[in-house]
Amino acid sequence: MKHQIFSSLNQGKLNLENRLAVAPMTRNSAETSGEPNDLMAAYYENFAIGGFGMIISEGTYTDDHFSRCNPNQPGIVNKGQVSAWKKITYRVKKHGALFICQLMHAGSLSEMLEQTISASPFQPQGERNTGSGGKPGPYPVPLEMSNEDLEKTTEGFVLAAQHAKEAGFDGVEIHAANGYLLDQFLTGYSNFRTDNYGGRMANRFRLIAAIIDGIRERTGADFIIGLRLSESKVNNLPYRLPGGPQTATEILEEAAKTQLDYIHIAAEGGNWARECLYEDGSSFSGIARQITGLPVIANGGMHDLHKAEQLLSEGHGDILALGRAALADPSWPNKILAGEKPLAFHKSMIQPYLTIRHSNSVISSL
Numbered sequence: 470m471k472h473q474i475f476s477s478l479n480q481g482k483l484n485l486e487n488r489l490a491v492a493p494m495t496r497n498s499a500e501t502s503g504e505p506n507d508l509m510a511a512y513y514e515n516f517a518i519g520g521f522g523m524i525i526s527e528g529t530y531t532d533d534h535f536s537r538c539n540p541n542q543p544g545i546v547n548k549g550q551v552s553a554w555k556k557i558t559y560r561v562k563k564h565g566a567l568f569i570c571q572l573m574h575a576g577s578l579s580e581m582l583e584q585t586i587s588a589s590p591f592q593p594q595g596e597r598n599t600g601s602g603g604k605p606g607p608y609p610v611p612l613e614m615s616n617e618d619l620e621k622t623t624e625g626f627v628l629a630a631q632h633a634k635e636a637g638f639d640g641v642e643i644h645a646a647n648g649y650l651l652d653q654f655l656t657g658y659s660n661f662r663t664d665n666y667g668g669r670m671a672n673r674f675r676l677i678a679a680i681i682d683g684i685r686e687r688t689g690a691d692f693i694i695g696l697r698l699s700e701s702k703v704n705n706l707p708y709r710l711p712g713g714p715q716t717a718t719e720i721l722e723e724a725a726k727t728q729l730d731y732i733h734i735a736a737e738g739g740n741w742a743r744e745c746l747y748e749d750g751s752s753f754s755g756i757a758r759q760i761t762g763l764p765v766i767a768n769g770g771m772h773d774l775h776k777a778e779q780l781l782s783e784g785h786g787d788i789l790a791l792g793r794a795a796l797a798d799p800s801w802p803n804k805i806l807a808g809e810k811p812l813a814f815h816k817s818m819i820q821p822y823l824t825i826r827h828s829n830s831v832i833s834s835l
């Protein structure tokens with residue numbers, strides 16, 4: 470019997486051959502100029518050859534102001550970077566996969582900047598990740614973003630999305646998950662502003678909404694815009710939304726007011742049930758489906774076929790994003806389809822990304 474994960478999806482702007490997406494994964498393998506290179510082209514093309522219907526790029530920085538996370542992170546802010554991405558999108562898209570660029574602003578979790586910015590001046594938990602070229606020691610306390618910072622950051626995302634379109638991506642995914650800048654606005658302990666960007670959810674969501682509006686206005690109706698959200702954070706994996714499903718509902722009601730095309734709910738620690746499921750049987754990803762009516766990507770240990778099929782049939786998601794399993798074997802979909810065993814994952818494959826931040830972590834082993 471053909472697994473449900475191999476059924477096609479045609480919903481809104483998402484026309485996918487199957488339900489399998491590559492989760493966004495930082496690889497720290499771009500040039501220090503932020504230009505992606507041939508190594509990355511081969512890395513991304515292999516997923517398309519291997520049968521994934523959708524590929525989401527690693528978190529890509531959006532401006533030269535304060536967005537950058539790592540020295541070898543790719544950017545999409547200038548002509549050189551755009552033309553380098555063009556070569557990659559060409560190689561991926563000729564195999565038919567949908568290719569989305571994840572737009573990321575690190576906020577207070579930049580591994581490299583001396584000075585960072587965020588919603589409020591709070592001390593981030595954990596230490597910088599020296600393994601990815603970061604500076605050792607605690608993260609600096611960020612400066613509270615001024616109105617000018619808010620404008621520059623919004624414009625950075627919007628321009629980056631325009632560049633992504635020019636580079637041949639089918640769309641962008643706004644990274645508002647895992648503890649980075651936009652998640653810092655959504656989260657109480659990192660946002661104690663008393664202006665229009667703090668307090669009630671509509672305020673905490675305001676920057677994300679402005680970014681989505683700006684991107685839609687400048688990239689047109691056909692360009693795909695997704696939003697990635699999560700409960701856990703890279704430097705605080707056990708974190709859960711205070712208020713559980715009620716808070717999830719509040720966030721998603723704000724998301725539903727914007728012109729998004731899909732929602733992606735991440736379980737960074739690799740365990741969807743632990744990070745997305747609530748005691749009453751509802752889930753962050755299921756609530757996203759109900760409230761927005763949009764296609765929803767679920768994530769976290771979805772290489773477990775039984776769990777993946779169950780999640781789809783119980784209505785907790787429409788698409789499954791695979792992180793570690795895709796890293797271990799870019800031909801994961803084709804192998805499963807052929808009844809073969811995909812290559813096994815080894816922890817060294819995620820180094821150096823997880824070295825320090827996840828030292829106390831509860832990340833699942835595959």
Ligand SMILES: Cc1cc2nc3c(=O)[nH]c(=O)nc-3n(C[C@H](O)[C@H](O)[C@H](O)COP(=O)(O)O)c2cc1C
Nearest residue numbers: 492493494495527528737739769770791792793822
């Ligand atoms: C090496 C590595 C890099 C990652 N980089 C990103 C990233 O750039 N953006 C993001 O949203 N999530 C990132 N993540 C989180 C993954 O997208 C995913 O949520 C996590 O691996 C759990 O999925 P899995 O159980 O299928 O591995 C990264 C994870 C790994 C292992």
